[in-house]
Amino acid sequence: MTTAPRNAPMALRVAPMALRLALIILLAALVLAPGLFEPVFAPIAPVGGPVIYTRSSLLSLSLSHLGLVAAASLASTIVAVTLAILVTRPAGEAFRPLSRSITNIGQTFPPVAVLALAVPALGFGVGPTLVALFLYGLLPIFENAMTGLTTLPPQVLEAARGTGLSRRQRLWQVELPLAAPVILAGIRLSLVIALGTATIGSTVAARTLGEVIIAGLLTSNTAFVLQGGLIVGLFAALLYDAMVQIERRLARRMGRS
Amino acid sequence: MIEIDRLTRLYDGKPACDAVSMTIETGTITAIVGTSGSGKTTLLRMINRLVEPSSGEVRINGTPTHSEKPHLLRRRIGYAIQGHGLFPHHTVGRNIGAVPRLLGWPKDRIAARVDELLTLFSMDPSEFRDRFPAELSGGQQQRVGVARALASRPDLLLMDEPFGALDPIIRTRAQDDLRQIQRHLGSTILIVTHDMDEAIRLADRIAVMDAGKLVQYGTPAEIIAHPATPFVAEMVGEADRPLRLLALLQVSELAESGPADGPEIAPDATLRDALSACLWSGRESLPVRGTTQRVTLEAIRSRAGAHA
Ligand SMILES: Nc1ncnc2c1ncn2[C@@H]1O[C@H](COP(=O)(O)OP(=O)(O)O)[C@@H](O)[C@H]1O
Ligand SMILES: [Mg+2]
Numbered sequence: 001m002t003t004a005p006r007n008a009p010m011a012l013r014v015a016p017m018a019l020r021l022a023l024i025i026l027l028a029a030l031v032l033a034p035g036l037f038e039p040v041f042a043p044i045a046p047v048g049g050p051v052i053y054t055r056s057s058l059l060s061l062s063l064s065h066l067g068l069v070a071a072a073s074l075a076s077t078i079v080a081v082t083l084a085i086l087v088t089r090p091a092g093e094a095f096r097p098l099s100r101s102i103t104n105i106g107q108t109f110p111p112v113a114v115l116a117l118a119v120p121a122l123g124f125g126v127g128p129t130l131v132a133l134f135l136y137g138l139l140p141i142f143e144n145a146m147t148g149l150t151t152l153p154p155q156v157l158e159a160a161r162g163t164g165l166s167r168r169q170r171l172w173q174v175e176l177p178l179a180a181p182v183i184l185a186g187i188r189l190s191l192v193i194a195l196g197t198a199t200i201g202s203t204v205a206a207r208t209l210g211e212v213i214i215a216g217l218l219t220s221n222t223a224f225v226l227q228g229g230l231i232v233g234l235f236a237a238l239l240y241d242a243m244v245q246i247e248r249r250l251a252r253r254m255g256r257s
Numbered sequence: 258m259i260e261i262d263r264l265t266r267l268y269d270g271k272p273a274c275d276a277v278s279m280t281i282e283t284g285t286i287t288a289i290v291g292t293s294g295s296g297k298t299t300l301l302r303m304i305n306r307l308v309e310p311s312s313g314e315v316r317i318n319g320t321p322t323h324s325e326k327p328h329l330l331r332r333r334i335g336y337a338i339q340g341h342g343l344f345p346h347h348t349v350g351r352n353i354g355a356v357p358r359l360l361g362w363p364k365d366r367i368a369a370r371v372d373e374l375l376t377l378f379s380m381d382p383s384e385f386r387d388r389f390p391a392e393l394s395g396g397q398q399q400r401v402g403v404a405r406a407l408a409s410r411p412d413l414l415l416m417d418e419p420f421g422a423l424d425p426i427i428r429t430r431a432q433d434d435l436r437q438i439q440r441h442l443g444s445t446i447l448i449v450t451h452d453m454d455e456a457i458r459l460a461d462r463i464a465v466m467d468a469g470k471l472v473q474y475g476t477p478a479e480i481i482a483h484p485a486t487p488f489v490a491e492m493v494g495e496a497d498r499p500l501r502l503l504a505l506l507q508v509s510e511l512a513e514s515g516p517a518d519g520p521e522i523a524p525d526a527t528l529r530d531a532l533s534a535c536l537w538s539g540r541e542s543l544p545v546r547g548t549t550q551r552v553t554l555e556a557i558r559s560r561a562g563a564h565a
Binding site for chain 1: 305307328329330331332336338339340341342343344345346355356359389391402405
């Protein structure tokens with residue numbers, strides 16, 4: 001879903017908005033009134049079996065899923081951005097390779113393995129899922145924050161020093177705002193990965209939309225799998241789109257577009 | 258008064274700037290000229306301590322610059338660079354108000370100062386104040402960069418090839434504007450350039466640097482008429498010396514009584530312009546506007562040849 005250029009024909013400009021609205025309505029209906037979709041899913045449900053997942057409210061599963069993702073991504077963002085700031089200061093430069101390796105390991109470690117390892121330490125439920133999502137979310141944000149903070153226009157940095165901004169003022173007033181669009185792009189990737197990955201949290205009894213999918217897999221009910229997958233996918237697509245819009249707006253204000 | 262006292266900076270044991278001493282009078286423009294790599298930027302950046310000197314010191318009105326925290330020192334010294342370095346995420350108004358804001362000026366005083374400077378640089382405040390730098394032309398960006406450097410009425414304005422990225426016509430205009438604004442505000446300006454023409458046009462005094470050393474420091478007329486070393490002579494350009502000298506003098510200095518025909522020339526035009534007008538129109542003399550006097554080709558010729 002991209003925004004058409006300003007001089008594009010009316011239809012091209014309205015189309016993305018209409019598509020966005022349609023997806024939001026579809027998602028709301030799937031979560032709030034799943035019964036409406038019974039005729040759609042019936043053909044792929046087992047004969048005589050349930051078509052719509054009713055064991056728990058899809059709304060509460062969605063909220064719990066989103067809450068987990070939000071909490072884990074917030075933690076990843078804070079840690080990854082702080083780390084990137086530290087290693088891009090002159091004093092922290094020596095730690096750059098080390099911090100890269102750590103975040104890389106976070107990314108290459110399979111989330112299932114993280115869950116398996118974390119359960120003995122943290123028990124079943126939300127804890128291990130949060131850890132897995134947190135570790136998994138670090139790398140994209142760290143890499144983007146590093147890129148954003150190390151590719152700032154040198155003349156602007158020189159001017160920031162020359163006008164008498166202190167180190168702290170340069171960071172908050174110049175470096176972070178200018179790197180923001182790139183950092184946000186990292187957060188966007190991380191969020192989308194986390195939205196998908198959170199589904200496996202259900203295997204260790206965290207309440208996520210994965211519950212619907214796993215119930216479908218266990219009872220060979222394709223309707224459940226599709227229902228859960230569709231909701232997660234729509235959340236991911238809409239969130240991705242919203243973030244892209246924010247990044248665009250920021251970049252345009254900074255004359256970087 | 259700015260006193261630069263045996264200022265030296267070593268890189269890997271080699272001096273980029275070698276024991277440079279000079280005194281800059283308040284309210285004047287001084288140009289630092291030299292080839293690329295001669296240490297001009299290093300000298301300039303040691304003054305606001307973007308580069309720390311290896312030895313020597315700078316005193317502004319008697320106070321050594323090392324007696325203050327660098328970022329506080331820099332708020333008293335304007336700094337404008339090639340490619341302007343405007344903050345792309347701040348409006349023109351916020352860019353110009355950057356140092357006053359750091360100094361804690363009240364909002365309305367900053368706003369008034371921003372509008373005053375924009376007007377001074379012939380940019381309508383209501384039109385430009387709220388624009389972002391990306392929405393300006395190159396020449397306008399450069400003017401905003403200089404306005405930002407002047408905003409807090411600094412003791413000293415440092416400029417590092419500020420007009421280097423501009424095309425020739427806009428560049429000449431920017432130089433004229435700077436000269437006019439400097440006279441208006443009485444600022445003290447130290448400008449780095451590799452362009453001797455720019456130095457001669459703008460500066461009250463010129464410092465010529467070669468391989469880290471200050472090789473000559475004097476008025477444009479002294480530098481042109483009596484270059485201290487072959488390097489300075491080369492910077493001035495042997496063939497252009499008479500024309501450069503004439504460009505420093507005004508028609509009124511050679512005006513004499515006598516008749517002349519044809520279009521008049523302004524009394525504050527340069528002798529170089531007068532020479533050009535003589536040659537172009539094939540006249541031996543030109544009438545001086547607003548007087549009954551004239552300026553003759555003969556007088557211009559003897560003036561240009563006086564130093565040869
Ligand atoms: N940060 C630095 N590290 C090492 N050498 C430098 C540095 N800055 C400048 N130099 C050297 O100092 C000399 C003078 O440079 P500079 O002051 O930039 O010259 P200019 O501005 O006249 O072109 C050059 O030889 C340059 O290579
Ligand atoms: Mg230079």
